[in-house]
Amino acid sequence: MKPFLFVTDLDHTLVGEDKALKELNDELERHRQEHGTKIVYATGRSITLYQQLTSEKSLLEPDALITSVGTEVYLESDCENPDLEWSTKLSVGWNRELILEIAENFANELTLQQESEQRPFKISYLIEEAAAKEILPQLKLLLENQNLKFNIIYSGSQDLDILPLYADKGLAVKYIQEKLGFFPETTVVCGDSGNDIALFSVGEERGIIVGNARSELIEWYSNNQTEYRYLAKTFYANGIMEGLHYFKFLDKAVAR
Numbered sequence: 001m002k003p004f005l006f007v008t009d010l011d012h013t014l015v016g017e018d019k020a021l022k023e024l025n026d027e028l029e030r031h032r033q034e035h036g037t038k039i040v041y042a043t044g045r046s047i048t049l050y051q052q053l054t055s056e057k058s059l060l061e062p063d064a065l066i067t068s069v070g071t072e073v074y075l076e077s078d079c080e081n082p083d084l085e086w087s088t089k090l091s092v093g094w095n096r097e098l099i100l101e102i103a104e105n106f107a108n109e110l111t112l113q114q115e116s117e118q119r120p121f122k123i124s125y126l127i128e129e130a131a132a133k134e135i136l137p138q139l140k141l142l143l144e145n146q147n148l149k150f151n152i153i154y155s156g157s158q159d160l161d162i163l164p165l166y167a168d169k170g171l172a173v174k175y176i177q178e179k180l181g182f183f184p185e186t187t188v189v190c191g192d193s194g195n196d197i198a199l200f201s202v203g204e205e206r207g208i209i210v211g212n213a214r215s216e217l218i219e220w221y222s223n224n225q226t227e228y229r230y231l232a233k234t235f236y237a238n239g240i241m242e243g244l245h246y247f248k249f250l251d252k253a254v255a256r
Contacts, residue, residue: 003036005182008190010043016236024237042066048116070172071121090164093149125160155194170202208243
């Protein structure tokens with residue numbers, strides 16, 4: 001068996017059912033030890049909330065970490081400092097203070113998320129789905145009128161992230177692929193929500209969408225079906241395991 005690059009979202013993807021998580025962890029760690037597979041977490045959580053999750057759930061130590069919806073990459077195991085090269089790439093055309101100022105025009109609809117989720121290259125709000133349909137086009141237009149370079153991601157029917165133009169989970173995976181020496185056909189990405197669409201759309205990485213995925217990702221998958229994307233029937237880590245066997249990344253089946 002050859003090594004592969006395993007990339008997964010955390011909440012409601014890898015994490016959700018503890019028994020399945022342990023079984024998948026055992027398989028992945030065995031494959032890492034025997035074949036050199038690398039494990040990467042790609043989460044919308046900040047590094048603060050990621051570390052909180054590691055104290056609550058049994059997660060394997062990752063070989064690299066993507067946090068804050070792709071705006072921070074950690075290649076060192078201590079996770080103290082984001083990768084400087086990646087941060088430098090994102091800084092081009094990014095004006096955080098001006099974006100905050102423009103967003104104030106929608107103060108009644110936009111609620112800033114907690115302080116830990118406000119990062120140098122990420123501004124995060126909560127907005128109800130009905131309001132988002134009306135407000136987001138207006139917000140985008142105002143930002144474009146200021147010639148700002150930005151990326152807006154709305155997911156989970158409530159989470160709005162404003163990021164640098166070239167910041168998302170998928171582009172961060174491409175960056176890590178280059179650093180670790182993997183190709184799309186030896187990379188698998190896993191997710192459950194709208195902010196994971198970038199994982200599946202950036203290239204021909206093998207994609208696993210867990211069975212409990214949110215409606216926005218299911219709809220996107222339905223409109224973008226290919227042989228290298230798989231919609232699992234089972235949920236959480238069980239769905240990931242199902243997909244890994246479908247793509248033949250694991251060399252033995254586990255009865256479910």
